[in-house]
Amino acid sequence: MAESKERHAVHPRTAVLTRGFDPSLSLGSARPAVFRSSTYVFSSPEAAEQAFNILGGRAQAAPGESVDLVYSRFSHPNAEILEDQIVPLERGAQAAAAFNSGMAAIMTALLTFAQPGDTIVYNVPVYGGTQHLIEDFLEPWGIKAIAAIAGDGDGLDRVIAEAENLSVVFLETPANPTLVMTDLRRAADAVERRVAAGKSRPVLIVDNTFLGPAFQHPLRLGCDIVLYSATKYLSGFSDLLAGVALAADPALIRKMKSKRGLFGNILPPDECWMLNQRLPTVGLRMNRQSKNAQRIAESLASHKAIRKVYYPTLFDDAEQKRIYEKQCDYPGAIVSIDLKGGRPAAFDFLRKLQVAYNAVSLGSVETLVCHPKSTTHSGFTEEEWATAGITDGLVRISVGIEDWRDLLADFEQALEGLPVEAPASEQESGTRV
Numbered sequence: 001m002a003e004s005k006e007r008h009a010v011h012p013r014t015a016v017l018t019r020g021f022d023p024s025l026s027l028g029s030a031r032p033a034v035f036r037s038s039t040y041v042f043s044s045p046e047a048a049e050q051a052f053n054i055l056g057g058r059a060q061a062a063p064g065e066s067v068d069l070v071y072s073r074f075s076h077p078n079a080e081i082l083e084d085q086i087v088p089l090e091r092g093a094q095a096a097a098a099f100n101s102g103m104a105a106i107m108t109a110l111l112t113f114a115q116p117g118d119t120i121v122y123n124v125p126v127y128g129g130t131q132h133l134i135e136d137f138l139e140p141w142g143i144k145a146i147a148a149i150a151g152d153g154d155g156l157d158r159v160i161a162e163a164e165n166l167s168v169v170f171l172e173t174p175a176n177p178t179l180v181m182t183d184l185r186r187a188a189d190a191v192e193r194r195v196a197a198g199k200s201r202p203v204l205i206v207d208n209t210f211l212g213p214a215f216q217h218p219l220r221l222g223c224d225i226v227l228y229s230a231t232k233y234l235s236g237f238s239d240l241l242a243g244v245a246l247a248a249d250p251a252l253i254r255k256m257k258s259k260r261g262l263f264g265n266i267l268p269p270d271e272c273w274m275l276n277q278r279l280p281t282v283g284l285r286m287n288r289q290s291k292n293a294q295r296i297a298e299s300l301a302s303h304k305a306i307r308k309v310y311y312p313t314l315f316d317d318a319e320q321k322r323i324y325e326k327q328c329d330y331p332g333a334i335v336s337i338d339l340k341g342g343r344p345a346a347f348d349f350l351r352k353l354q355v356a357y358n359a360v361s362l363g364s365v366e367t368l369v370c371h372p373k374s375t376t377h378s379g380f381t382e383e384e385w386a387t388a389g390i391t392d393g394l395v396r397i398s399v400g401i402e403d404w405r406d407l408l409a410d411f412e413q414a415l416e417g418l419p420v421e422a423p424a425s426e427q428e429s430g431t432r433v
Contacts, residue, residue, distance in 0.1 A: 076269055215330045238361060336396045
């Protein structure tokens with residue numbers, strides 16, 4: 001889309017409503033229309049040539065240059081509007097790319113910056129789909145992957161320093177589903193020390209889905225690329241799939257868009273339009289959800305049927321407390337509880353819910369609750385479950401915008417009658433945070 005009229009600098013909450021969209025190009029409509037077109041008419045043969053030169057990386061658009069659209073697999077008006085308007089929400093970002101799912105964004109990022117013979121470092125626990133992508137596709141394809149335990153800063157420093165042909169460091173923080181946090185500034189410093197030692201500089205990529213863009217700002221901490229499953233908080237209504245990548249360096253996003261054009265995983269116009277309409281309310285929703293979650297987590301912390309509540313304001317590890325207080329603005333809306341009665345208790349708890357829904361995903365206005373070991377992380381080995389701290393009794397709760405008192409009452413009634421002691425045969429397990 002053509003650049004909108006020059007405006008004085010405004011705050012992100014204003015920019016998300018005003019930048020990147022010119023009503024005069026949509027017959028005066030106050031909000032963007034949906035442009036369902038597969039191909040676009042060139043303004044001239046020369047403009048067509050320039051558009052293809054830019055797509056092919058043989059030229060770069062000049063500042064303020066309006067480049068003709070070519071074909072919706074590469075870009076389209078709704079993608080351009082969305083990508084422009086989402087940038088102010090991510091502190092430090094200068095460019096964005098939209099994808100048709102969070103996994104598409106992750107896959108494209110990894111395949112853009114890593115190739116056979118390279119090494120990637122990633123932290124565990126991590127979203128199950130990400131771990132499957134790394135272990136079941138990238139490693140057999142010839143990319144070496146090294147797992148670092150989330151929360152072990154010394155270990156992460158060491159693998160970043162020592163890894164050969166390191167091209168990507170991929171971090172998810174807080175970790176899914178135990179909420180263990182990784183110090184992003186420390187990771188960025190480890191990358192710079194590697195460069196100072198004359199070794200290759202990896203791209204530092206962060207999955208910021210749990211706390212961003214409202215409560216955690218990786219680009220301001222020295223990270224290169226931030227990824228989102230926009231299906232979650234950015235959308236917030238459990239009715240579309242989307243992914244987003246943002247970076248301070250537009251060249252990184254251009255590289256990802258080049259791969260996106262090959263893979264054909266751009267977000268379609270209708271979904272771009274839907275997601276764009278929801279961006280102005282991301283902060284409002286996330287603030288309500290975080291306040292609800294904190295009240296619920298702290299109310300359940302001493303429940304007799306719960307072994308442990310995982311939530312940032314309840315961290316009992318000094319280093320985890322330090323990372324949270326330094327790195328995050330608010331604790332977010334994900335709470336995990338480890339039930340003393342193990343898997344039977346977890347399943348009974350899920351069966352008895354009346355307000356919250358037993359469903360995977362997170363970040364929506366409705367509260368969603370799942371059992372990670374049998375769903376999102378079900379493909380792990382026993383060793384991987386143990387390393388990740390995913391126990392039989394672990395339940396992940398994504399708190400919505402309902403009245404927190406109704407949710408707390410629902411959880412309390414679902415906990416009623418559950419075992420208050422672990423089975424004699426069960427050993428204490430789980431990740432300490």
